[in-house]
Amino acid sequence: MIVRTVAAVLGGMALAVGFVTLVALEPREVVVVRTVDDAGERRDTRTWIADDAGFAWIEAANPERPFLRHLTARPDIELIRAGHVRRCRAQAMPNPDGHARVRELLARRYGWADCWIGMLTDTSRSVAVRLACA
Numbered sequence: 001m002i003v004r005t006v007a008a009v010l011g012g013m014a015l016a017v018g019f020v021t022l023v024a025l026e027p028r029e030v031v032v033v034r035t036v037d038d039a040g041e042r043r044d045t046r047t048w049i050a051d052d053a054g055f056a057w058i059e060a061a062n063p064e065r066p067f068l069r070h071l072t073a074r075p076d077i078e079l080i081r082a083g084h085v086r087r088c089r090a091q092a093m094p095n096p097d098g099h100a101r102v103r104e105l106l107a108r109r110y111g112w113a114d115c116w117i118g119m120l121t122d123t124s125r126s127v128a129v130r131l132a133c134a
Contacts, residue, residue: 029048029049029081029082030046030047030048031046031047031048031049031058031079031080031081032044032045032046032047032079032080032081033045033047033058033067033071033077033078033079033080033090034077034078034079034080034085035067035070035071035074035077036070036074036077037066037070038070038073043066043067043070044080045067047059048106048109048110048114049079049081050102050105050106050108050109052101052105055130055131055132056079056081056088056130056131056133057101057102057105057106057128057129057130057131058102058128058129058131059102059103059106059123059126059127059128059129060092060126060127060129061121061122061123061126062122062123062125062126062127063125063127065127068092068127068129071090071092071129072090072092075089075090075091076088076089076090077089077090077131079131079133086133086134087133087134088131088132088133088134089131089132089133090129090130090131091129091130091131091132092127092128092129093127093128093129093130095125095127095128098127098128098130099125099126099127099128101128102126102128102129103123103126
């Protein structure tokens with residue numbers, strides 16, 4: 001009986017975390033960054049975005065993210081935003097300044113949702129990517 005109760009409580013908590021995460025992610029603007037991988041295949045990555053000083057800014061949660069490796073190797077990418085495809089030139093910005101800037105921009109734009117996702121994902125080593133779009 002106790003095992004069932006504990007399992008039910010844990011299951012309920014997992015559902016609640018999943019629900020809050022879905023609410024945090026989806027109603028906000030999510031864009032698609034289209035890169036080309038090492039084999040020449042197009043890869044789509046969904047991410048948040050912020051605009052500042054004439055550039056769009058995105059974040060790779062850590063330096064090991066495949067899309068960061070792809071856009072570093074081939075910086076001419078596509079950004080799909082609100083159904084429109086734009087060609088952009090991506091530039092990973094050096095840390096710690098790049099990290100601090102993108103963290104501040106995303107926190108300002110996404111508010112509580114950014115805080116929530118920050119509790120679930122370690123962004124302490126994130127890399128800012130500045131997009132210059134045509």
